[in-house]
């Protein structure tokens with residue numbers, strides 16, 4: 199089967215399908231990368247708050263993986279083939295890269311705050327893009343943004359010195 203053939207019909211016209219498919223694909227790539235960044239951080243965090251941050255990172259991994267699955271399956275339901283390959287993620291993710299090696303708990307929290315902030319900015323742009331093309335996909339993106347913004351707040355709250 200060639201890449202342009204779709205065995206799945208779409209409820210959308212070609213133009214709306216194209217715009218919505220790109221918004222979902224871009225979100226999928228960012229969410230897969232968020233899962234990878236959070237796991238890398240989970241393994242490399244050190245410091246006084248190791249345990250809290252280590253465990254909280256796995257909650258983020260689980261959330262990111264669940265959202266990625268929802269987004270990929272929404273694309274499939276529109277007749278768009280989702281692309282979650284490592285090479286695609288590496289080429290197209292908009293998230294900052296976590297440097298290789300150990301990081302203090304504070305460095306990790308700051309990196310996660312930055313990653314979430316970047317992802318949320320890109321997600322909000324895609325919420326705008328899908329406003330006229332597919333409200334069902336937009337609704338999914340909004341629900342993901344709501345959860346990621348809550349998570350962004352909780353990570354930021356840990357950066358304040360007590």
Ligand SMILES: [Fe+2]
Nearest residue numbers: 240241252256
């Ligand atoms: Fe683990």
